[in-house]
Amino acid sequence: MKKIFLLLLCFYLTNSFSQDSITIGSKHHVFSKALNEERNFWIYLPPDYDNKKFAPAKYPVVYLLDAENNFHSYTGIQHSLAKGPYAMIPQMIVVGITNTNRTLDLTPTESNRDAFYDKNKKIFKQSGGNKNFISFLETELRPYIDSHYRTSGYNILNGHSFGGLTAVNILLHHTKLFNAYTIIDPSLWWDNEIMIKKADSIFKNKDFDNRSIYLAMANKIKIPQDTTTDMARGIRKFEKLLGSKTPRNLRWAFKYYENEDHGTIPIPAEYDGLRFIFKDHLVQVKEAVENPSLVAQQYHKLSKTTGYVFLPSESYLDWMGNFCLEREKPESALAFFEMAKMYYSNSSNVFLRLGQCSEKKENKIQAQLFYEKALQLAPDNKKATTLLKNLNK
CATH class of the missing domain: 3.40.50.1820 (Alpha/Beta hydrolase fold, catalytic domain)
Structure with a gap:
């Protein structure tokens, strides 16, 4: 009985502590x-x-x-x-x-x-x-x-x-x-x-x-x-x-x-x-929340310094826009998502975010158009599908 208990314990521990690899390249x-x-x-x-x-x-x-x-x-x-x-x-x-x-x-x-x-x-x-x-x-x-x-x-x-x-x-x-x-x-x-x-x-x-x-x-x-x-x-x-x-x-x-x-x-x-x-890459978050145009100004400076056109990443603009939405600053959020649309016009996520901004501003017609565009770009965008259904209830 003791052996069976030990075998069951080993089986439990083996399955409780799973192991995944960390790959860097x-x-x-x-x-x-x-x-x-x-x-x-x-x-x-x-x-x-x-x-x-x-x-x-x-x-x-x-x-x-x-x-x-x-x-x-x-x-x-x-x-x-x-x-x-x-x-x-x-x-x-x-x-x-x-x-x-x-x-x-x-x-x-x-x-x-x-x-x-x-x-x-x-x-x-x-x-x-x-x-x-x-x-x-x-x-x-x-x-x-x-x-x-x-x-x-x-x-x-x-x-x-x-x-x-x-x-x-x-x-x-x-x-x-x-x-x-x-x-x-x-x-x-x-x-x-x-x-x-x-x-x-x-x-x-x-x-x-x-x-x-x-x-x-x-x-x-x-x-x-x-x-x-x-x-x-x-x-x-x-x-x-x-x-x-x-x-x-x-x-x-x-x-x-x-x-x-x-x-x-x-x-x-x-x-x-x-x-x-990349000494001109960092943008101060708190200042940019109040003045989103600082992002464009900073990246213009970075591009001039390096002699190469750099743009803010979509993930950065997405984070900044969501940060503004969480702090009830829909106008600033909209500025970041509009910037993302200018640089990443083929992104379903950008139009989903624009739809959410429009909802915050109680513009349901505009929100619907953005959600539909998000689904046009990515029909499997489940979040856009859910938001569109909720909007039309």
Whole structure:
């Protein structure tokens, strides 16, 4: 009898405490002709991406180098910053690129110079494949992502160390491949500071067409260097060039992280980099409730700063409109839902909300028209069906 009781207890506990997986992304791969190998990458999709309540939207994309090291942390940072009505950045797709031969892919020249030898021993056996890696990004991975996902056309590159070196190379020679760059403790010492020398001439003449870069430098006092040049000195030279050459239409910021070393800097720098790139994204909720036009003003400012047209998301406008309805501010709610209709005219949810606003204002005829439009766009919208039936009772 005791055994039967224990078996029943185990069965009860097993069925009482269910287990579900928490998934932050998915793994993918493509064969790269540019690199002559199969390459793996990980995809994070934002919360609204598959939300059937809202009309399908397009999203900016972050390309994350060294994904095996920072995919989990970066997607967590991005998710937190983009969450709710106080979002400081837009929801974004994150593409994490994992490594096969990191030094080969992320360095612009071969290590055949004195700077790469230590007591006649070659430090980097394979290097200088950055050109092919950039070709992979530009002609293979970017087109794949754009054709398989709803991308907006705004792209960010995040690179640390050799990844930061790659980001500088792309900024200088393939500027339009990305709209913004987070360059974290870049290895600008590489090949006797070759990228700094190139930047010196390129910064004089090039129009960077509203690109943004965030440059971060770690404290290296306790970190021994295994090259004949110095990482910190190279980064400071690059910062000085940015200040003295004032490259046209390049928005930039620099920060020295005194309490971080080369290994710990990525997380705080990634957070700060996103805040810098989208510094004009946040709209103050309480002020916007009283004056909905502030939203349009803020996004106009964000678009001007980034050189790219950004719009408030439907989920944000929906939240703001409902917030106003709950506080008996139907006029403000109507302004938010009208804004949503202007940007997302194929959304059934927008017309449902407009119908609810009309009901609040006791305009039943207008409410009926909105509910009917909501059902025309989505015949399976159960809430619109219920509201329409109740309206006609």
